[in-house]
Amino acid sequence: MKILLVGASGVLGTAVAAELGARHDIIRAGRSGADIALDITDAGSIRAAFEKLGTVDAVVSAAGKVKFAPLAAMSAADYGIGIADKLMGQVNLVLIGRAHLSERGSFTLTSGVLSHDPIVAGSSASMVNGAIDSFVRAAAIELAPKRINAVSPGVLTESMEGYGPFFRGHEPVPAARAALAFSKSVEGALTGQVFSVL
Numbered sequence: 001m002k003i004l005l006v007g008a009s010g011v012l013g014t015a016v017a018a019e020l021g022a023r024h025d026i027i028r029a030g031r032s033g034a035d036i037a038l039d040i041t042d043a044g045s046i047r048a049a050f051e052k053l054g055t056v057d058a059v060v061s062a063a064g065k066v067k068f069a070p071l072a073a074m075s076a077a078d079y080g081i082g083i084a085d086k087l088m089g090q091v092n093l094v095l096i097g098r099a100h101l102s103e104r105g106s107f108t109l110t111s112g113v114l115s116h117d118p119i120v121a122g123s124s125a126s127m128v129n130g131a132i133d134s135f136v137r138a139a140a141i142e143l144a145p146k147r148i149n150a151v152s153p154g155v156l157t158e159s160m161e162g163y164g165p166f167f168r169g170h171e172p173v174p175a176a177r178a179a180l181a182f183s184k185s186v187e188g189a190l191t192g193q194v195f196s197v198l
Contacts, residue, residue: 001058001186002024002025002027002057003020003024003026003027003056003057003058003059003060004029004056004060004097005020005026005028005029005060006030006038006061006062006063007029007063007064008029008034009028009032009033010063011158012153012156012175012179013063015176016060016062019182020179023187024186037049040085041084041085043092050096055102056101056105057106058105058107059094059105059106061089061093061108062110062182063086064085064089064090065085066124066125067081067082067124068125069124070120070121071123079124081124086128090110093107093109094109094139098143103145104145105147107147108185109132109149109150109151110153111129111130112125112153113129113170114129115130132150133152136149139192140191147189149185149192149193149194149195150194151195151197152194153173153196154198156172156173157173158175159172160172180197
């Protein structure tokens with residue numbers, strides 16, 4: 001399969017590339033240092049990337065950022081960061097990419113554990129992750145025979161140095177284990193699913 005992997009240089013993206021790259025042709029995409037430049041916050045950048053690539057068999061997103069801060073310190077603009085980046089960035093990958101996806105191709109987006117297990121200072125991540133999960137379930141109804149799923153990992157073991165204080169009591173997930181869920185989505189037959197990796 002020809003797979004576009006967005007966010008390939010991150011911790012999760014690197015693990016996904018290692019897992020799927022053993023069997024498939026991976027095109028690494030990101031803002032810098034990738035096979036192809038792609039900024040998910042810029043619809044023009046997404047269009048340009050797909051026009052260069054032509055048809056792909058799968059689009060995998062391991063990209064997207066949100067702001068972590070206490071609710072009392074959050075503004076509408078702060079919530080807008082996650083909405084424009086992690087949420088609409090991934091939604092736009094689907095809206096623009098569907099015309100470039102093979103007939104039975106798939107999209108795999110990334111949400112996260114905070115959609116159903118919130119933490120202090122994580123209200124933006126909870127909101128965005130929940131929206132991604134809901135979008136995937138609804139979009140699957142209309143995308144068939146193309147498929148769409150989300151992977152919802154817990155906090156990654158490799159990210160605990162920075163995020164550990166926010167995730168007290170959470171058991172971290174190795175990125176390589178989270179990457180298996182992306183294989184399940186890309187290489188399996190399910191659609192409209194949220195694969196939790198806890």
